[in-house]
Amino acid sequence: MLDQTGGIVVGQPVHLRVDVLFPGSMPRPPRVRVGDAPGAQVLRFETQGVTLSADIGGQPYVGQQFEFVVFPRRQGSIDIPPAEVTLLDAAGNAAGTARGDAQRITVTAPPGIDASGPVIAADEVDATQRWEPNPEQARLKPGGALVRIVRRTAEGVPAMGMADLAFTAPEGVRIYRDPPRSEDRMNRGVVTGSRIDRVTYVFEKAGSYDLPAVVQPWWDLDGAQARMVTLAGTHVAVTQPGVAAGPRSAPARLWPYGLGTGIVVCLVLIWFGRRGRSRRWQERRAAYQASEAAARAALCRVAPGGDASLTYRALSTWLGRLPVPVRSAVRADARFAALAGDLERSLFGEGGGWSDDRGRDLRRVVKEAYRAARQAPERAPPAALPPLNPTGSAAGAAQNGLT
Structure with missing residues (x-):
């Protein structure tokens, strides 16, 4: 009801x-x-x-x-x-x-709010942000990065009930988003949701950039009116490294000038090579952090520790990054379904238990079920048992990748 x-x-x-x-x-x-x-x-x-x-x-x-x-x-x-x-x-x-x-x-639709965006309806909503490093003090070069960390909290709304914010950037800047992190709290049956979004801006070339503000509209259920929290953008100047190479005054011999020029050229080539490698490394790192492989590795690290809440969040993230056929095949694996049921009952039901031994079993089964699912995803039958109920934390709401 x-x-x-x-x-x-x-x-x-x-x-x-x-x-x-x-x-x-x-x-x-x-x-x-x-x-x-x-x-x-x-x-x-x-x-x-x-x-x-x-x-x-x-x-x-x-x-x-x-x-x-x-x-x-x-x-x-x-x-x-x-x-x-x-x-x-x-x-x-x-x-x-x-x-x-x-x-x-x-x-x-709440009056005065664009319902196509990330709307929150609650009695109280707050949002804060911080930058790493401080944009006013950072001396960024091409290939450099700036991290924006946004925290949203809402009474009565778990983290997974908060829609994604719209992060944008001007041309010449790439955006990489980490998976959101949940830190929900439960007090006397009332949840206070807390979602943390971490976004990395990578600057591809020198220039002057304005990173836009981020707006979280919300509907005040108690006051029945539209409100919003605005997180200011910032201005970033990305400078090209200077190259000092001044000629000497009318030397009798030209070879010192030629030698100096050659050294400068070599240094410039080395710098460009390092810059290119640094940028490629940052791009590869960001891509890996958002990949299925990274989520699977994190799950395999966390599971043997026996912490049911951490294991559940890591499992949620991993399943959410799997292609649909592979995810269906993994959930249809009888061993995986049994362990997932134990994990679910330890958090949401009665009579369930979770331990480091069960965590080690899950790590082994995840590897085997994933390998089998990748080999024949088209033959994976639909899940025989209901999937895990999503949660953002052991006391909060669940993540969508499990449904």
């Missing part, structure tokens, strides 16, 4: 609660997922289900309530698919399935 179906604006979190009840007793908490809703983002919100009890027709029932959050990204009617429930026996094996009812919400 939804906490509301009308009077909703783009970006506003809508809570969807799924109750699963069993007559008499519940052998094991079930797994619950809600599929993709075109035009909206559906995230798992709470860390675990809430225990329920009820009397229906004179018979006692027990079960759990699971909470999701729907973030509409466009106006109009949005259909939310039925909840899919996997029932488990006492040993944790799948024992059956059930489905809930489809839901529909009606969404409008």
Whole structure:
């Protein structure tokens, strides 16, 4: 059931609660997922289900309530698919399935806000930024880089409920974005989302550049009005390294002048070679950091440590970077599905546990399942078990790559 179906604006979190009840007793908490809703983002919100009890027709029932959050990204009617429930026996094996009812919400654009952009609807939103190095003190040369770090926080909205900001740059500047980082906090059932975006600007040639401001519009749910936070841009001057080579006054011999000129030419050639290598190295480094291989390596480093939250975030990032056929094949691997289920229950359910041994198993299975999926992605069957519920952290919302 939804906490509301009308009077909703783009970006506003809508809570969807799924109750699963069993007559008499519940052998094991079930797994619950809600599929993709075109035009909206559906995230798992709470860390675990809430225990329920009820009397229906004179018979006692027990079960759990699971909470999701729907973030509409466009106006109009949005259909939310039925909840899919996997029932488990006492040993944790799948024992059956059930489905809930489809839901529909009606969404409008917040007055005074362009709903095609990254809208947040909350009671309070803040955004800050910092630059590395300080643009006012930096002495940048062609091939140099400037990093912009933006942090957004919002009450009641997890990090994964915040849409991407629009970072742009003038001609002659390349932009490389790191995967966003989440630092959500949960206090008495209320989440305060915090998303950190790190963007690198690489300057290809000398010149004067104005890096644009970044604007985060948001709808004040409490005050029912449009607001925005503007993060100022900056001016950057990129200078060509100077070459000092002055001739001597009327020397009797020309060979010292020729020698000096030759040295200068060699130094210039060496500098250009180093600049080219530096720029190529920065581009390759940025491309690698945003690649599937980097995400897989990070997952393999984190998993053996046994930290369920860090492992989940690393797994989310890796799955999100896989091509769809490869991701489907990996999720269809029975060993991967079992370990993913254990990881999910350790964060969102009851009876689950995670350890460094399970983390080492996951590292091994990830490598083997990925290798097999790359060899025959077209033969990968659809996932038999529901995927992990997304979370930005152990106490927050999930990342989309797992859905």
